[in-house]
Amino acid sequence: MRLIFLFSLLLVLTGCGGAADETVLPGPDQIVRLSDSEIKGLDPQGVSDLSSLRVLADQYEGLTRLDARGEAEPGLAKKWTVSADGLRWIFELRPDLEFSDATPINAHLFPDVLARLRAEETAAPTRTLFDNISTIVALDAQMVEIRLKSPSPALPVLLAHPALSAIPLHRIREAGNRWTADRPVVTSGPYRLTHWLLNNHARLERNPNWHDDTKITGNIIWKPMDDSLAGMRLILAGGADIASDYPVSRHQWLEDNHPGLAHSTPYLGSYYFVFNTRKPPFDDARVRTALSMAIERQWIADKVMAIGNSPSWSVLPPGLNGGSAYRPVWATWPRERRLREAEGILREAGYDADNPLTFEIRFNSSAEHRRVSVALAAMWQPLPVRTTLFNSEAALHFSALRQHDFALARSGWIADIPVPENFLMVHQPANGPGNYSGYSNPAYDRLVNDARQSADAGKRAALFAQANQLLTRDMPILPLYFYVTRSLVASRIDGWDDNISNVHPSRTLRIRTP
Template identity: 25%
Template sequence: MGRSSRTARLLAACSAALVLVVGACADGDGAASDQPDGAEPSPVSGGVLRLAIERPEHLDPALARSVPQSELIVADLLFDGLTAYDDQRAEVVPALAERWGASADQRRWRFRLREGATFASGKEITAAEVKASLDRITAEGSASPAAPGLARITKVSATQADLVTIALDAPLATLPEVLSNPALGIVPASAGPVGTKRFDLAPDGSGPFVLADDDNGLRGDDAIRLRRARGADTLLDGVELQIHEELADAAAAVRQSEADWSLVPDDELGAEEKGRSDDPFAAMLFYGLNANHPDLGDVRFRQAIVRAIDRESILEEVYDGTLVPRNGVVPIGVPGAAEDPCGERCAFDPERARALVKALYPSGGVPTVAIDHDDGRHQQQVAEAIESDLEAVGIPAEPRSRPFLSYIDFVGDDSQEMFRLGSTGAYPSADAYLSPLFAAAGADDAVGLTQPNVEAALAEARSTPDPEQRFRLLARVERLTMREIPVVPLGQFRTPSLQSDRTQDLELSLTGTFDAPAVWLSPNP
C-alpha cells in the first residue's frame, strides 16, 4: 500500500511507530544537527503534518472537485490510482500499476498491478477491485465529476488477478495521464455506488495515508487524523487535517503556528509574507466568444474585441498580478501547451481595434456586445474593465451578471455572447483543455467553433504513442484554434499558500496537490 517517493531517501532514527501527537518527532528539545553550517539538511522521518483546510464535502475520491481544493488534496492522501503524475519529470509514473502498455491503435490498454498493494483494511487490491472502482464512476447516473474523462471506455476487464484490461471506442494515447487524476483513486468493490454515504464519510483507502484507528472521518467535528498506511514509503508518521469553514481561518492557523500549511483566500491575493508561495495552477481564466452568435460570427470583429482589451492591466488591477498572463487556453507547464499560441493577433492595440470596427461598420450600427459573467466580486470588476476598453474603441458593451449557479446553467444554451469561462484540465495534457472546448463532441463546446483540421489534428494526437510527437501535435491544435479568436485569453491561476518553517519539500503540483510521501518536518526550523 502507498506509493514510492520521488527520490530515494535515507530515513533517520526517529521512531516509525504511529504518533498522533502533533510534531512528536519534530518538536520538543530535538537533537543537535549533524549538518555542517550552510549544508542542505537531510530529510528525517517522523512527526505529523498539520494541514489547515476548508471543510471537504466528500472523502470519496470519485466526488472530489477542484473547488474546494481540499477535496483533491484529501483524495490524493487517502487513495492511489493506477498511475500518478510527476511534475518534476513531466511524465506519468507508476502508482498501483507498476507498468502498462497499449495496442498499436491505442484502443486497448493493459495495466499490471503492483504486488502487495492493499486497502487500509488489509484487503488485497486486485484487478477485480480496480474494475469495480472504475465501473462505479462510469455507471449511468454517476455523480462523479471525473466520469467525462472515462467516456471513451467501453469495457474494463479483470483479465488476471493482477492484470486490468481497458477497451476504448477510439484511440487514446493519453489514457495513463487520464488515470492519474486523484479523483480516480481506487476504492474497494464494497464501497457501493458513487455517493454511498457510509463510504463517503469514512472510506477504506488505497493511498499512502489512512484514517487513524479512532478517527471518524467526516463524522468528526474539527479534525481528521491520518496515519501512515501499512508498508507506505513515507517520511511522515501521519497527517492532521484541521477543518475550517473559511480559508481565512485556515491561513490564520498557520500564522499562529497552529498548523503547517494552508491555502490563502482570494482577498489576500498579492500579499507578501514569510512562508508565502504562489505556485502555478493548471487552471485558466478567459472570456469565450460565441462564434454561433450572429453578432460575433465574423473573426475580424472578434479580433477587434481582443485587441481592444488591456488584459495585462486587468490582471494587475483586479488580481494584483497573481494570475500569469497567457495567450491561449492551455496552462504553461502542461505538456502540449504552445509557447505563444495567439501571438500578435491577441496583442493589445486599440488603434488597430478601432480600424477593424470602422472597416466592418463604416456606416455605424456596431452591435452591442453582452458581457456575461457570474456575480463574483472579481468577475464584476473584470466585466466593468472590459466594458470600458470596448467602448473606448467604439464597441458598445453591456455587462450582464447572474448568480453563480444560474450562470453555470446559462453557459452553453447558445444565447451567451462574450462570457466568462475558464478551465481546469482533468489530467495533465493539453488534450484535456482543447478537446472539451473545440472537439465537435466536446463537453464544453460553448464557443461554437469546430473545424475539420482541428478535429483531424486532435484525433492524430490521441493516436500518437510517442509523447514528444503528441505534444507537438497538440501545440499545433492550440495555435490553429487561436487563429480564429474563440476566446479572449486572460491568464493562468496560481495557488497561493502558506507554510511553516519546519515543513520541508511540500511542493504543490499543477493540480494543486502535493507528493505527501516526500514531505518531512525539520527538527530544527
C-alpha cells in the same frame, strides 16, 4: 500583532463559549490543511470538485499515483509496459496489497472499478475523462491490462485520478451507499478518514495496512475555508499549516512581511472570457477579433493581478505548447495600431459611433473577476463599443453559460490532466453544454481528433499546436492570462514542491524537526 492573531485564532476555533479544540491544531505529528470549500462527498467516483478530490487522493491509490512534483509514479502497480501502437498497457501489481481493513487487493478489482464508474446508477461526474479506455482486463491476480481506443501517453497521470483508484467494492456490496459512513472509511491509500464534522474539519489518520512508507505524518486535518483572507489570518496565527489560496491584494504584503510563506507558481490553467457565437453580435469572428486586439493583456497581468500571471493570447499554457505560448501576429503591434485596426474591422462589421456595438459582460461574483471585467470595459472605450456589467454567484453564472444565456462571460479552464487535449476538447461540439461558446469548426475537430489518434509524440504535438492556432484565429474565447497558484505553507512544513499541476499529496509532506 501576534496577540491579535492569537485572539483571532481563538475566535475561529471556539464556538458558543467553548474552549479551542486542540485536536484540530498543528501538532508534532499532525498537519492542518485549509481547502477552498467543504468536501462534497467521500465516494471517489461521486465527486469532481478539487477540494473533494484532494482529500480523496490522500485516501485512495490507483495503479499509479502523483508525486510531489505532480508527475505520475508507480502506485499499487510496481511497473508497466506499453505496446508499440500505444493501445495496450500492462501493469504489474505489488505483492500482498491490502485495503485498510486487511481485505486483499488484486488485479480482478480494476475491471469492476471501471464498470462501476460507467454504471448509470453511479452517475459519475468524471466518467467522460476515461472515455478513451476501451476495456480493463485482469490477466491474472497480479497483472492488469488496459486497452485504449487511441494512444494516450498521459495514461499514467489519468490512472492516478481517485475515480479509478482501488475502491472497496467488497464494502460497497455489503453496505450499498452507506459505505462512506464507516468510521474509519475503508481505503487503499496512505490515509483513512476517521472523523468528519461538516463545515468544520475532516480527520485523516495513517492507514496501518498501506504498502508504502510507514513514516508518513500520522494525522492530516482538512478544514474548509472559503474566505481566503480568514485562511491567511489563521495561518499567520499558527492555527493551520497550509492554505490553498490567499487574497491577490495581499501578495506583496506577504512577500515583504512573511518571506517564504506565500507560494505562487505557473499553473495548468487558462483564464478567459467566452463569446456566445450562436447569435449576433458574436457570431461574427471579425467582431470577436476586434475586441481581442484592443485588450492590454500585459497590463491586466501586471496591474490587475500583480501576482506573476503571464498574459495569454491562446488557450494552451506554455508547458503544453512546446514551452512557449502562441501569439497572433498583431499581438506585437503598438496599442495605437491595434486600436486603429480594430476600429476598421468593427466599421466593416457595421458598428460605428452612430451604431455602437452594445453587449453585457457577465462574471461570477469575485473581486478578481470584477476588476478584470471593469478593465475590459475601459479598454474598449476608445472603440464604438458600449458595455454593461452583470455579476451573479457561481452556480447561477455557470448555469447561464450552459443555457447559452449570455453574450460575453467569464470562464476559464484548469486541466484535469496535463495534456493539450484536455484544454482543446472543451471547445468542440462533442462537449455539449460544456462548450459554452458554441464553437464549431470541422477543421479544428479534425486536428484535435487526428492528434489524439497518433502514437507519434512529435506528430501529436504539431497537430495540437495547429489546433490551438486555429482556435486563436477563430477567437470563440477571449484569452487573458494563465493562472498561477496561490498557496501559503508554514515554515515547519517540508516536502512542498511547487509544480505546474499544483499537486501536493499529504503523504509527501513532513514536519521539520527543531
